[in-house]
Amino acid sequence: MTKTEIVLHGTGLSGHTHRVGLMLNALGLNYRFVDAPKEVRAAPAFLALNPLGQIPVLRDGDLTLADSNAILVYLARRYAPDSAWLPQEPAAAARVQRWLSIAAGEVMHGPAVARMIALFDFPDDPARAARIAARVLTFMDGHLADRAFLAADHVTIADLACYSYVAHAPDGGVDLEPYPAVRAWLARIEAQPWFQPMPAFATAKAA
Numbered sequence: 256m257t258k259t260e261i262v263l264h265g266t267g268l269s270g271h272t273h274r275v276g277l278m279l280n281a282l283g284l285n286y287r288f289v290d291a292p293k294e295v296r297a298a299p300a301f302l303a304l305n306p307l308g309q310i311p312v313l314r315d316g317d318l319t320l321a322d323s324n325a326i327l328v329y330l331a332r333r334y335a336p337d338s339a340w341l342p343q344e345p346a347a348a349a350r351v352q353r354w355l356s357i358a359a360g361e362v363m364h365g366p367a368v369a370r371m372i373a374l375f376d377f378p379d380d381p382a383r384a385a386r387i388a389a390r391v392l393t394f395m396d397g398h399l400a401d402r403a404f405l406a407a408d409h410v411t412i413a414d415l416a417c418y419s420y421v422a423h424a425p426d427g428g429v430d431l432e433p434y435p436a437v438r439a440w441l442a443r444i445e446a447q448p449w450f451q452p453m454p455a456f457a458t459a460k461a462a
C-alpha cells in the first residue's frame with residue numbers, strides 16, 4: 256500500500272465492516288477494500304494487523320487500527336473534526352458513546368449474534384440472542400418514538416454503529432415489525448446520500 260492510501264480489511268457480510276464503509280462513504284474518502292474471510296484472518300499476516308483476528312481493520316498511511324467503533328471515532332476526528340459526526344461538547348459526546356457501547360453490547364449479543372447463528376452456524380444460544388434482541392429493540396423503539404436519530408437531532412457515528420445489525424436482524428429471525436420507530440429510523444439512514452446497503456444473505460454465505 257502507498258503512504259497515503261486508506262485500506263479497509265473486512266468482508267461483505269460483516270456488519271462491523273459495513274458501518275466503517277458507510278462512514279468512509281459519508282466522508283467522501285476513497286479506499287481500497289481487502290476481503291478478509293476466516294482463513295485470511297487466521298494467517299500471520301492478518302494477525303500482525305490485529306492479534307484478535309477480527310475484522311474490520313483500517314490502515315491509513317502508517318496507522319493500523321482495529322475495532323469498528325474505534326475506527327468510527329478516528330475517522331470522525333481525523334477527517335471531519337468540526338463536524339457533527341462526533342460532537343465535542345461533553346454531554347453530547349457521552350450520548351454518542353452510550354450508543355457505541357450499546358452497539359458493542361446489546362446489539363452485538365442480540366441481533367448480531369442471532370444473525371451469526373442463523374447464517375454462519377456460530378455456536379451460541381439462539382433463545383438468549385432473541386431475548387437480548389427484543390430487549391434492546393424495545394428500548395430503541397421507545398427512544399426513537401420522538402427522535403429522528405439515536406444520539407442527536409442529526410446523524411452521528413452512533414447511528415452508523417447501530418444500523419447494520421439492526422437492519423439485518425431479520426437475517427437472524429428477529430422480526431422488526433413490532434418496532435415502527437426503529438423501522439422509520441432505518442429508513443432515515445437509508446435515505447442518506449452516502450448510504451449503501453450491506454449485501455443480503457442470499458448473495459453469499461462466506462463471512
Ligand SMILES: N[C@@H](CCC(=O)N[C@@H](CS)C(=O)NCC(=O)O)C(=O)O
Nearest residue numbers: 269270271308309310311322323324
Ligand atoms: N469489537 C469488534 C468486533 C468485530 C467482530 O466481531 N468481527 C467479526 C466479524 S463481523 C470477526 O472478525 N469475528 C471473528 C472472530 O471474532 O474470531 C469491532 O467492533 O470491530
